[in-house]
Amino acid sequence: MILVTGATGHLGANLVRRLLRDGEDVRVLLRGDVHARTPALDGLAVQRVGGDVRDARSVARAVDGCDRVFHCAALKSPADGGKREIHRTNVVGTRNVLDAALRHGTERVVVTGSFGATGETRGRPSTEDVPYDPFRRHTPYATSKAFAEHECLRAAAAGLDVVIAASTAIVGPHDYGPSRAGRALLDFAHGRLLAYPPGGFEFVSVDDLVEGHLLAMRHGRPGRKYLLSTRFMTMDALMDLFAAVTGRPRPPLRVPGPLMAGAAEVLHGLARTVAPHREPRFSPAAVRFLRAERKADCSRARAELGYRPTSVATAVEQAHACFARRGLLPGRHPRVVPPRGPSSTPLPAAAAQRLPKEEP
Ligand SMILES: NC(=O)c1ccc[n+]([C@@H]2O[C@H](COP(=O)([O-])OP(=O)(O)OC[C@H]3O[C@@H](n4cnc5c(N)ncnc54)[C@H](OP(=O)(O)O)[C@@H]3O)[C@@H](O)[C@H]2O)c1
Structure with a gap:
């Protein structure tokens, strides 16, 4: 056991x-x-x-x-x-x-x-x-x-x-939380991600x-x-990946690192008073991690x-397909699907071709 x-x-x-x-x-x-x-x-x-x-x-x-x-x-x-x-x-x-x-x-x-x-x-x-x-x-x-x-x-x-x-x-x-990356993908799919920081992460x-x-x-x-x-992926590469998987354009604004760090500190302070139980999308710590490019x-x-x-690309496709089955993507409704393994609905061929190439 x-x-x-x-x-x-x-x-x-x-x-x-x-x-x-x-x-x-x-x-x-x-x-x-x-x-x-x-x-x-x-x-x-x-x-x-x-x-x-x-x-x-x-x-x-x-x-x-x-x-x-x-x-x-x-x-x-x-x-x-x-x-x-x-x-x-x-x-x-x-x-x-x-x-x-x-x-x-x-x-x-x-x-x-x-x-x-x-x-x-x-x-x-x-x-x-x-x-x-x-x-x-x-x-x-x-x-x-x-x-x-x-x-x-x-x-x-x-x-x-x-x-x-x-x-x-x-x-x-x-990803039933959903996680920070899962939330970012959902926000991207709904066109709610208007800006993103530079940097990258593992x-x-x-x-x-x-x-x-x-x-x-x-x-x-x-x-x-x-x-x-x-x-490791830069935020630019991640945004390209999200764009390929969701079929939506990348957010128009890539905010310079120091500006994003300052904004995150201010918003974090505000959020702690106004909505202490809500985790901000880009917390100062998240921005710090991204900028460090560790x-x-x-x-x-x-x-x-x-x-x-x-492959991270396959993982993002699978996360997207899972959100789609649960009716969490724009214009989609939940449908009952039999339980299956983590590899789920493959992307349409055209979208698969748009995926950025990953190094081995
Ligand atoms: N997600 C990441 O990007 C990441 C990165 C680095 C390391 N990790 C590590 O990977 C592991 C899994 O992360 P995850 O993202 O899968 O976490 P998650 O989605 O946030 O889930 C946390 C799990 O821990 C359970 N839990 C929390 N407090 C508990 C308690 N007092 N007693 C019993 N269960 C409790 C939660 O149960 P409830 O459903 O009851 O809340 C939930 O099942 C963690 O050790 C995390 O530190 C995660």
């Missing part, structure tokens, strides 16, 4: 589907009413267990009887409860999962990490060995993910077999991330961290796990 935390999230929903396709027995840890309808899991043959990662007892009940654990649950935005809740969920929650796994003799735990908790090397892609720099400006989320990695090392030192699978920005189907196709997690479970070395990304070096995952990243 495999436990998946965060199964209603973007990664979790895709991971659970893949595990079921691979013939695994899957248990999921769910907050609130375990029988409540949730599009991420409805119709899937999983064992639902109630609990909350902040509550050690409920975590212990969920872990009991599972030989493997994928710990994907996390709180990403302070809009969901503030920085204390981020710490309680991501740091104390990870500690609870690892302690329970150690007590119950779990064979291996794979914990989802974040590229944001990896340090920077000027001019060179970051590897897993570049330590988090506490003296730079970080979001509470990035700090919590760095602390969570320390929890993993602590548990490894205590004898637990734990591996960290660190993600970059996730793109792909079954993106990971959710299929690649799921595959990386399975490889980490099978071949990862205990106590090791593996960066999992598909590729690149990830995934050679460890390639060499030790056999990780072979595929």
